[in-house]
Amino acid sequence: MDILHISDIHFGPYHWSADDSLLLDRLNAFKADLVFNTGDQTSDSLQGEFEETRAFLSKLNCPNIVSIIGNHDKYSRRSHEMFREFIHDGQLIQPKDPSKVDKHKLFLDETKMNLDSYFTDVNYLRQIKVDGEDILLVCIDTALFQSDFGLMEEQILRSLADEMTKLTYDRALLLSHHPILSTDNDPLISSRRVTDFVLDQGIEAVFCGHTHEVDIVKLSDLVRGRGFRQFTSGSLSSANVSRDTNMFCTYENFGTPAEVITITRMTPTVDGLEFTETVVGR
Numbered sequence: 001m002d003i004l005h006i007s008d009i010h011f012g013p014y015h016w017s018a019d020d021s022l023l024l025d026r027l028n029a030f031k032a033d034l035v036f037n038t039g040d041q042t043s044d045s046l047q048g049e050f051e052e053t054r055a056f057l058s059k060l061n062c063p064n065i066v067s068i069i070g071n072h073d074k075y076s077r078r079s080h081e082m083f084r085e086f087i088h089d090g091q092l093i094q095p096k097d098p099s100k101v102d103k104h105k106l107f108l109d110e111t112k113m114n115l116d117s118y119f120t121d122v123n124y125l126r127q128i129k130v131d132g133e134d135i136l137l138v139c140i141d142t143a144l145f146q147s148d149f150g151l152m153e154e155q156i157l158r159s160l161a162d163e164m165t166k167l168t169y170d171r172a173l174l175l176s177h178h179p180i181l182s183t184d185n186d187p188l189i190s191s192r193r194v195t196d197f198v199l200d201q202g203i204e205a206v207f208c209g210h211t212h213e214v215d216i217v218k219l220s221d222l223v224r225g226r227g228f229r230q231f232t233s234g235s236l237s238s239a240n241v242s243r244d245t246n247m248f249c250t251y252e253n254f255g256t257p258a259e260v261i262t263i264t265r266m267t268p269t270v271d272g273l274e275f276t277e278t279v280v281g282r
């Protein structure tokens with residue numbers, strides 16, 4: 001299973017000025033089985049930015065592109081509608097007990113506005129077969145409505161856990177815009193509940209974005225005897241990369257002895273893009 005991990009594309013004012021066609025050529029050269037796009041495809045949750053994202057993703061030569069929502073994608077009351085129209089449409093996970101939700105504006109007030117949907121979270125499960133293995137992708141929405149902080153709703157995690165018990169799969173991976181093991185100035189509040197969920201569900205790895213910096217860490221829970229790895233990719237194509245360059249990550253033969261993890265950093269030059277590869281652990 002070969003995975004291409006991109007994040008924080010940031011169409012709109014935060015998008016870089018480099019030639020995206022050169023970037024797409026490089027991404028397509030990897031020939032990924034799966035593409036994980038871990039959020040912040042927009043700058044300001046505008047429809048034009050979602051449309052640019054759809055056009056960009058449609059040029060990736062991969063049948064399995066999985067995208068999640070990020071904090072920048074949730075600045076609008078219509079964010080979830082646009083995400084579903086332009087990026088991913090499908091069955092969304094509802095809170096197990098809607099009367100107990102604590103996530104701010106999880107439901108918008110339908111008496112005050114005219115929207116197609118009043119439920120603002122985009123959480124879903126997707127099963128994909130790769131090399132004879134059934135891969136379950138748990139796609140969570142950590143973004144808070146009109147905020148850069150993250151919060152994962154406990155009632156959604158309960159519903160996800162219930163749904164997962166009904167499914168048969170070989171490996172489970174989680175996609176979360178906010179990292180769950182590390183923080184920045186806009187962290188995931190109550191990240192413990194997501195960490196517990198990952199450990200309890202036997203999820204093998206977590207793929208994140210948000211910080212615009214690369215970070216690959218391994219957690220070992222010595223009490224429960226479980227662990228997982230978290231892969232945070234920096235921004236693919238943001239103008240805001242003060243602490244690192246733009247980049248993407250590739251994982252060849254993911255989770256096998258033949259695994260090769262490569263960080264490809266990119267710097268715009270006068271006549272194109274310069275690529276620098278770093279193989280992790282070598």
Ligand SMILES: [Fe+2]
Binds near residue numbers: 008010040072210
């Ligand atoms: Fe971002």
